[in-house]
Amino acid sequence: MYFTFISGELKKWMRDPMTRFMLFYPVIFGLVGRYGLPSIAENAGFSIENNADYIIAALTLMMPMVYGALIGFSILDDRDDHIFNSIRITPLNLNSYLLFRLALVYCLSFTACFFVMWFVQIGPLNENNMILISFLAAFSAPLTGLLINLFATNKIEGFAIMKLTGIIILLPVISLYFTDAKELFFAFIPAFWPGKIISTLVRSESNMLLTLNTYFWIGLLYSIVLNIVMYRSFNHKLSA
Numbered sequence: 001m002y003f004t005f006i007s008g009e010l011k012k013w014m015r016d017p018m019t020r021f022m023l024f025y026p027v028i029f030g031l032v033g034r035y036g037l038p039s040i041a042e043n044a045g046f047s048i049e050n051n052a053d054y055i056i057a058a059l060t061l062m063m064p065m066v067y068g069a070l071i072g073f074s075i076l077d078d079r080d081d082h083i084f085n086s087i088r089i090t091p092l093n094l095n096s097y098l099l100f101r102l103a104l105v106y107c108l109s110f111t112a113c114f115f116v117m118w119f120v121q122i123g124p125l126n127e128n129n130m131i132l133i134s135f136l137a138a139f140s141a142p143l144t145g146l147l148i149n150l151f152a153t154n155k156i157e158g159f160a161i162m163k164l165t166g167i168i169i170l171l172p173v174i175s176l177y178f179t180d181a182k183e184l185f186f187a188f189i190p191a192f193w194p195g196k197i198i199s200t201l202v203r204s205e206s207n208m209l210l211t212l213n214t215y216f217w218i219g220l221l222y223s224i225v226l227n228i229v230m231y232r233s234f235n236h237k238l239s240a
Contacts, residue, residue, distance in 0.1 A: 025066045026112040033059045033120030052123035053202035057173050057195040059120060063112040064137055064191070065169055068144025069162040071105040075149050076158050095235075102142035102231075109141035110134045123202050136216060137194040139223035146230040150237060172196075179208055190226060193219025 014020050037055065041048050048055065075098075113134035117125055125133075144165055152158040172195035175186035179199075186192045196215045200208050210218075 022066050022070055026115050029059050030116050030119035053176055053199040056123055057198050060113050060116050061191045064109040064140035065144050065165050067105050067109040068141040071145035072148030105141045106138050109138040113137050129201050133194050133197055136219050140190050143227050146234050150234050190223045
């Protein structure tokens, strides 16, 4: 049954030109990071090593937003086609259907984050570091999908919200310039926490406000709570 869901979801994404293009974002960002940036750095005269955390964060933290938008648009399509109403009269539980799709996009986002960091080969990150960052960052994917559906009623509104989240993703990168209490002004953004872990690994823990473990555990708790709140809010909207 779950294999059928995955197959159906991927087919739905591939039918739409925009979502089909978005599926290949990790490859595009990976190629830009590995081959494009060194060329730009050489011509512009800036050091990739000295800016590694900004570059890794900018390339990696975009992935959950992209895949969150994919699932967000897919759920919007289901709402337009009254799929949820059909599911309610079948033995399939609507919560299980939604949670499976959110779990699917989490896994895809995790894979995309890991791939980008592994492929670009920037900074001192090892595979365990990449797994840790990807695990935390990927929580933004279901959150983005739920956010789109909580406030949008069609794809046009959903695209506007996606653009807004794209702007918000710049804030965690900007927060990396701060290593004192001022960085906490950005802490309300879930991507802030994996971004700070990247900076901690690149610049060393002694230069940061908090420890790596503190950034991870606070970020994990905050991301889980935020996803639960958004999921319950969306469920309430569906029931209204």
